[in-house]
Amino acid sequence: MAKDCEQVLFVTFAKDGLYQIQCSGLVPGPGHVCCTLIVGENKCLLIDNGFGDDDFTDFPPELQPLMAGKELICVGTHAHPDHIGGARQFPSIWVHPDDNDLIAGIFGDAYDPKANKIGDTQVLPLADGQIFDLGGRKVKTIHTPGHTWGSCCFYDDKSQLIMTGDALNRHVMYQCVHPAVPLRLCAEKLENLLQYNFALFLGGHHGDPFPRDFVTRMVQLIRAFDVEKAPPYIRKDLEKLNIIGDHRNFHWGRGYGDPEYVSIIVDAARLDEYLK
Numbered sequence: 001m002a003k004d005c006e007q008v009l010f011v012t013f014a015k016d017g018l019y020q021i022q023c024s025g026l027v028p029g030p031g032h033v034c035c036t037l038i039v040g041e042n043k044c045l046l047i048d049n050g051f052g053d054d055d056f057t058d059f060p061p062e063l064q065p066l067m068a069g070k071e072l073i074c075v076g077t078h079a080h081p082d083h084i085g086g087a088r089q090f091p092s093i094w095v096h097p098d099d100n101d102l103i104a105g106i107f108g109d110a111y112d113p114k115a116n117k118i119g120d121t122q123v124l125p126l127a128d129g130q131i132f133d134l135g136g137r138k139v140k141t142i143h144t145p146g147h148t149w150g151s152c153c154f155y156d157d158k159s160q161l162i163m164t165g166d167a168l169n170r171h172v173m174y175q176c177v178h179p180a181v182p183l184r185l186c187a188e189k190l191e192n193l194l195q196y197n198f199a200l201f202l203g204g205h206h207g208d209p210f211p212r213d214f215v216t217r218m219v220q221l222i223r224a225f226d227v228e229k230a231p232p233y234i235r236k237d238l239e240k241l242n243i244i245g246d247h248r249n250f251h252w253g254r255g256y257g258d259p260e261y262v263s264i265i266v267d268a269a270r271l272d273e274y275l276k
């Protein structure tokens with residue numbers, strides 16, 4: 001039966017058997033939540049799974065025949081609730097172990113750190129350089145600490161796209177882990193992405209890809225960081241949620257409408273951690 005509701009998984013961008021999919025749910029600030037499905041000859045890889053409001057047995061209809069009979073491997077770019085909130089729908093999920101403490105924070109008692117399980121879902125330790133051979137294409141894991149310590153990007157050699165999760169998005173690189181990842185290390189890891197052959201990358205909150213130049217621009221911004229030039233980042237909705245205090249926004253460009261806009265949001269009270 002045809003669906004009459006827009007609040008379902010749908011494809012926003014496709015290239016060579018790679019599909020950017022918009023999930024339901026919004027995040028104050030970044031906006032939409034996206035995941036990526038990569039279809040190989042033998043296996044499929046799902047990168048992220050949203051807040052957990054979507055039914056991952058019900059992929060967009062045009063994708064279902066492509067996935068039929070193939071194992072579905074599930075990975076998380078990092079352990080924030082808008083990226084692995086649906087983890088329990090899968091028998092297992094690969095997440096970098098540096099984010100295990102965040103898993104505990106999200107899933108509470110449902111997470112057993114000893115067994116590394118969320119309910120019945122086994123959390124598997126994702127490693128830098130780990131390759132997922134899907135048949136006819138390989139996807140490489142690139143550990144990219146910054147947004148969180150366990151953040152990873154994924155390079156697909158067939159579409160020549162990099163999926164960055166929240167390690168790199170269009171507008172915001174919000175460092176919200178304790179202790180924070182030093183900006184110097186974050187810039188270095190993002191710069192390492194440039195060794196890969198890609199023209200476009202897909203972030204975790206945008207349906208369409210961004211150009212390679214954007215990586216360089218963000219790295220330059222991080223290296224130019226100057227808190228004296230970073231105005232307060234005021235978001236009343238986030239204040240109410242009590243997850244943001246005295247934050248500063250260091251940015252280039254005129255705001256979200258500017259296609260070249262980049263920004264770093266930092267917690268003003270923890271500058272020593274960023275500047276280590």
Ligand SMILES: [Zn+2]
Nearest residue numbers: 078080147166
């Ligand atoms: Zn995140």
